[in-house]
Amino acid sequence: MKTKPFWWEEAEPTHGERRFDTRKFSVVIIGSGYGGLSAAITLAEAGVTDVAVIDAQRIGEGASSRNGGQIGSAAKFSLDEAARRFGLQRAREILDDYDQAMPFMLKRAATLKDAFDLNLSGSVSGAHSYKDLKAFRAYRDGLSLDKRASVDVLDADEMQAVLKTDIYRGALVKHDTGSIHPAKYIRALANRARELGVRIFTGFRYVGSTRASGHFDIRVEDVETRNTVQLSAEKVLMAANGYVDPSLRWLRQRTIPVQSYMIATEQLPFDQLEELMPRNRVAGDTKHILYYFRRSPDGTRILFGGRARFQTSTAEQSAVGLRKFMLHTFPSLERAAISHSWFGNVCFAYDFCSHAGRMEDGVHYISCCNGGGISMMTYLGHRSAEMMLELPGHDRGIVNSHFPRLYFYNGNPWFLPVVGTFYRALDRTARLFDKAG
Template identity: 30%
Template sequence: MEHAPIRKPYAGLPSYYAATANRVTERPQLRGEERCDVAVVGAGFTGMSAALELAERGYSVIVVEGERVGWGASGRNGGQLVNGYSRQLSEVRKHYGAEAERQFGEIAREGSDIIRERVAKYGIECDLRDGNSIVGMHDAHMRFLRGRVEEWHRHGYTDVELLEGDAIRKVVNSDRYVGGYYDPRGGHMHSLNYVLGEAAAFEALGGRIFEQSRVTKVDRSARPVVHTAQGHIVANKVLVCGNAYLGDAAPDLSGRILPVSSQIIGTEILGKELLDELFPANAAVEDTRYIPDYYRRTADHRIIYGGGSVYGGIDPANITAKIMPQLLQTFPQLRNVKIDFVWAGNFALTMTRYPQVGRVSDSVYYSQGDSGHGVTTTQMLGRRLAEAIDGQLTKFDVFARLPYIPFVGGKLLRVPYCVIGSWYYGLRDKLGI
């Protein structure tokens, strides 16, 4: 599809997504008292996935959002459907046993399947495309990627294809890589338009969304109450889905994760011919480094290129200066390219890199900390939350029973601890070990 001309960005955000958003709907603030079966805190990927699932099951649901739908990481990310988790399945087996690995593996692709189901069912226009590739820069990366492909095949996902040497050029035409793998059930999309489409589908089923209504407190009694500055919601159950932007609504939950800023630039329109040469398979690409680059082409023939992390959620002073050298290492022929969009957003990191899912009371559930794999994982975990409300706990408990492990050094020292770790693993990447 062709995008509308660039206009005033959605919700004042500077991203490519905000400038090309469709279905821009302003929703009211929460004022006074509202009642419902389930109140959802946060109108991002997790919250809207759960809310839509619950509305489909016949529940009365209200979503309350501090800014606008998709304002946080859900509307600012790389738009990549990367199946799996931030840790490989063999790590699940190592820490939690073979049965946990089997359960994690069984639903490792469910998030991307949910996205495809909803795009088809509700006619969501979000430029969804199939395929993503994880690429390596040296032999150590390729040893890791061969292991990942073997792991995918062991869990029955035999369509994941190892691409060694020049075979990787079928996906990305760059001298930077020595191979990778291709997952046809990965993909990429216009993230903000997807979550806006979920919101529209939810409202069509009778759901209600209140924007510009930051949650200040969640009472966790048997009949929980969600409070904002000008109103409150009395519900039977509450889902807390604020992730890196939860703030003070639930300090005990926000204190368990670390906000991490990731930065992205968007080029000028480069044209179909050039992008067909650089991205022959029109797949999303992510490299294997500890702090990876991730990039893709857009429907209007630009490149969105992201990478870099700042622990603590503080954006660097010059995002273009940080990301542009990486883009030019990948595609040196773009040295004179103009950058039209520059933005950043925070994702929620956990100490274990596995999502945190559970209950803080019999009536209040939460999901957070997708650790950089949120596009697909949030969709799957939104369904887990809805199933739990419906009394189906089997798959919910796969995640809920994982032990919580706090960051080394606590809240005061978690940032320097993570910075030291990133230096160490970054050095290993540079040395090829």
């Protein structure tokens, strides 16, 4: 078994430039994931020159080249819950941002020259309990007529036609979502950014910046030599998501980095997998500690993700737990060997909302994919570029929304095992007292 992302077989991250021939930029963006590169593309498309993207790792080597490749974007809260936190107007705008994220990502995708296995054959979300199935029905009934046409709610028998497992009470099927090859997508974004004149530097860690009159003095450290390089820029954007450095206290106090794990099976007969997951739809479920899974773009492997353990785990350790979850879902895969196991960091906010704005030191940020950020971080990169361009109307929805912090929290998520155990207990209890009707 290889302990690297399956995606890297076809699109392993590459280094960008390793030498600075200029030290002065208009905008410096930290993080070469979807968020950072999308911000750079919007700035360059608006005519901003001298934009630099800097990453401590290779291009997109954070979560963006390691994820499950499922591209939907749904808020993890209702309008009422958001209204209590942000006020009704802001709450409506925030939910509108969640609706806009995937259409924006598809619009941006249409401008990319490189293919990345975009597949819009839909998604299936398994209902863990009858209560969740009822919530799916209420969700569908609350949609406008045109949106309702793209959604189906199926009971456990009906769902066998879209996902062949008996562990769910039914499912919500969305016909207008789907999947990508995540590492090919990041490569396509990087190529588009470079085509527009954006410079991408890798192997440099952002250490800090000081605001001087009209610009920022920025310190980055060469990861290999440990030499410090001084740069300057008019604006700085932090797009580090779950990889934010512990020294960046303002962001760390507001964010919880969490590891997410995945495995891939060896190649299996196409027809066997077509029976389990017809038409290569992607799948997830409604548990607190959810499973998410799909087939590889060529349809011959199952890629299965989730949180196998709440302690920090190695790829070998997590593979054992994930394989168990996969067999729970699809017992017929008993003989399938695991070819790859890997993990990466996602980032949660206490309010489960994504955030963008400016920190007290003037540095812009986008943060908190809350587990699913292919569409959202692509979109938020664009929105934060609009903010840096000071375009009218940029202060709405997620941009400049209140970003809560926990006062007893110093950035080290020591409580995750406790929270994990609690959520697992909730998932078990939901099935113990589960009744149809």
